[in-house]
Amino acid sequence: GGSAAMANTTVCKVWATTDEVKQLPSEEFLTGYMVVLAIGGFVTLVFVKLRKNNMRRLLREAGVALNKVAKTAREIERKVFHLCGLLVPLIYQILLNYRVEKSFCSRVCWVITIIGCTSDLLRVHVPFVERNWPLKSILREKEKNQLCGGSYFALGCTLAIQFFHPVVAMTSIIFLVLGDLSAALIGRSFGQSICSMKVGPGGKKSVEGSVGMFVCCFVFGCTIFSQVHLREYAVFVASLMATLTELYEPLGINDNVSIPVLSSLALTWGFHRTFPCQPTRSPLLWYAQNGG
Secondary structure, three states: OHHHHHHHHHHHHHHOOOOOOOOOOOHHHHHHHHHHHHHHHHHHHHHHHHOHHHHHHHHHHOOOOHHHHHHHHHHHHHHHHHHHHHHHHHHHHHHHHOOOOHHHHHHHHHHHHHHHHHHHHHHHHOHHHHHOOOOHHHOOHHHHHOOOHHHHHHHHHHHHHHHOOHHHHHHHHHHHHHHHHHHHHHHHHHOOOOOOOEEOHHHOEEHHHHHHHHHHHHHHHHHHOOOOOOHHHHHHHHHHHHHHHHHHOHHHOOHHHHHHHHHHHHHHHHHHHOOOOOHHHOHHHHHHHHOO
């Protein structure tokens, strides 16, 4: 027993001292990060809208194949609106910074989700609502007769905020917004130009798009948890989980729901694996200790 304890202590010292191991990113860092990210998203959105007429020329200059330019331009115009989703982690972090309870934030999210889904159902089943729907122009063809991606996005964000620690939930939402955006735009622009192998159900997705999503999630995950020791392990697992979820949509669940939930699970599990020396620092206890 004594030798085992000594061995465990040695391993802990090899990893890091107690002072070096941080449980969570600081509130100041998180707030600043979310503000900069949201501003970056807003600037990108404005840039795309202002340069809409020159988008095809810019894509050609960026090296996009001529036969892909038109579809890529349309996809950018449709997908760039998704950057508004960065407002969710920003507002959540600001509310927490002002000591608003996590439980209150969760209830607000449920109210917004229920209202949004109800309105979307009315759009599908009531012709008057359908004719006057404000975001009709960005709906996919298949979404015209079923719930749109925004309803699933709201549900996915709400589930992550309800059941996981705030920083984990915010990171998983960023994975959804920016990772999914990267997969779509890189796949549409350069899909099968480097690797001809088709992936995903029906071979509709590309290796380039999936690699783009993984790299995007990994980079943003590592920067969000830059103050946390051994962050690479958990972020790698969560980025891989998000990428595979976007690629295969397990159980047929819309990836706007499954990506934030499964990414949050993977992050929590990954960080838990790096804290066996200090059980009280385990992310499995973050929810109970700091979740509100």
